[in-house]
Amino acid sequence: MAVNYGFDRVRFLAPVRSGGRVRGRFTLAAMHEKRSGQWQFVHHVTVEIEGGDKPALTADWIGLIFL
Numbered sequence: 047m048a049v050n051y052g053f054d055r056v057r058f059l060a061p062v063r064s065g066g067r068v069r070g071r072f073t074l075a076a077m078h079e080k081r082s083g084q085w086q087f088v089h090h091v092t093v094e095i096e097g098g099d100k101p102a103l104t105a106d107w108i109g110l111i112f113l
Contacts, residue, residue: 051108060102067096085111
């Protein structure tokens with residue numbers, strides 16, 4: 047089971063035009079064991095706009111996995 051803890055350091059850098067194409071890039075930034083069988087992870091998320099100079103959004107996504 048996984049639980050969404052939410053987001054940290056959310057930055058909206060550029061608007062996405064109606065009909066614009068976007069791509070999400072997810073990079074595992076950190077993962078550590080909180081308790082036995084519980085792992086907290088942080089993904090660095092970047093949402094890119096096709097043909098754009100800068101991303102639409104950057105954020106750190108935090109979650110918890112129960113094994």
